[in-house]
Amino acid sequence: MDARQLAVLRELGDRGSVTAVAEALFITPSAVSQQLAALQRNVPVALTRRRGRTLVLTDAGQALAAAATEVATALARADAAVDVFLADPRGPVRVSAFSSAATAFFPPLLRATSAGGPPVVCAEHDVAQSRFPALCADHDVVLAHRLDHSPPWPTTVSVTSLLREPLDVALPADHPLTGQASVGVDQVVGQPWIAVHEGFPLLAPLEAIAAAGGRPLTIAHRVNDLTVVAGLVAAGGGIALMPRHTAPSHAGVVLRPLGDLVLARHVDALVRPEGAYRAAVTDVLDVLTRAAGRLVGDG
Numbered sequence: 001m002d003a004r005q006l007a008v009l010r011e012l013g014d015r016g017s018v019t020a021v022a023e024a025l026f027i028t029p030s031a032v033s034q035q036l037a038a039l040q041r042n043v044p045v046a047l048t049r050r051r052g053r054t055l056v057l058t059d060a061g062q063a064l065a066a067a068a069t070e071v072a073t074a075l076a077r078a079d080a081a082v083d084v085f086l087a088d089p090r091g092p093v094r095v096s097a098f099s100s101a102a103t104a105f106f107p108p109l110l111r112a113t114s115a116g117g118p119p120v121v122c123a124e125h126d127v128a129q130s131r132f133p134a135l136c137a138d139h140d141v142v143l144a145h146r147l148d149h150s151p152p153w154p155t156t157v158s159v160t161s162l163l164r165e166p167l168d169v170a171l172p173a174d175h176p177l178t179g180q181a182s183v184g185v186d187q188v189v190g191q192p193w194i195a196v197h198e199g200f201p202l203l204a205p206l207e208a209i210a211a212a213g214g215r216p217l218t219i220a221h222r223v224n225d226l227t228v229v230a231g232l233v234a235a236g237g238g239i240a241l242m243p244r245h246t247a248p249s250h251a252g253v254v255l256r257p258l259g260d261l262v263l264a265r266h267v268d269a270l271v272r273p274e275g276a277y278r279a280a281v282t283d284v285l286d287v288l289t290r291a292a293g294r295l296v297g298d299g
Helices: 003-015 018-025 029-040 059-087 099-114 133-137 203-213 226-234 273-277 279-298
Strands: 048-051 054-057 093-097 120-124 141-147 158-172 192-195 218-222 239-243 253-256 264-271
Touching: 003 018, 003 029, 003 054, 003 059, 018 029, 054 059, 093 099, 093 279, 099 120, 099 141, 099 226, 099 279, 133 141, 133 264, 141 279, 158 226, 158 273, 158 279, 192 203, 192 226, 226 239, 226 253, 264 273, 264 279, 273 279
Parallel strands: 093 120, 093 141, 192 218, 192 239
Antiparallel strands: 048 054, 141 264, 158 239, 158 253, 158 264
16 A cells, blocks of 8 residues: 555545645645555445445544554654664764775774764675775775776765875985986886786776786786785885885885876765764764864874
8 A cells, every 4th residue: 555545545545535635735636646546456345335425534544544543643653763863973884995995094084983983884895996886885984995987986976075085106315216206107017016906997997007007917926905015015016006105004015106107096985875964973074074184294
């Protein structure tokens, strides 16, 4: 049964005529009759009968109208519960982030919680770019990254832009190129590289370097965790691409931008559109936005 059809039946019982129901609900008498007819098709007993020119409820109709009151009460109670949920700034917020974003953003989120902000439940998920929106089914906020010139996020998610983050070349601290303010593609294309696994976003910029340099890169290691990558770079295991603001700091690693090729990624917070109305989610997005501003300022 449709809640609106039940509401029309209830109004008929309270107001006594189709015309009065139509006026109360701001619809036409014909629309009232259509709603009643649609409800009647789902009920095996008559709900209304004629009394002269007036349509009135049968005993079965009166019983169903009473049940409609209970339905309306339950719906109102559900609406009130949703309103409380949306307005509650202390409701827990589930936040997912890829590994380097987790390192950069989870600590300020937890500090905000300890200072009276909404409690957060953190999870790390590093997936291919196309799979980030699907994580919104299980998490209230998803920190995701996509490359410059890649397709935008689908309209099924609400997007808060946090960073446009340059991708720099990570070199061992004793590498000869660290003496330069920037490096050229021709200087790094022949070096051994530490790359992410196939299917992950940071592989495409390496392909761009190879294309600009006119030769394939030599991939010495494939590692997704940037903390491990930094350790390998410091140990002389190769060079790598590192995000400028969210990369883990390492005394043995120096970042240098590419002077002749602009590489960058976007770090965004994805939320299901209805989730953006929760006060606690809004508070978390505010914390993330402020944290992103501090990262850029510190960088």
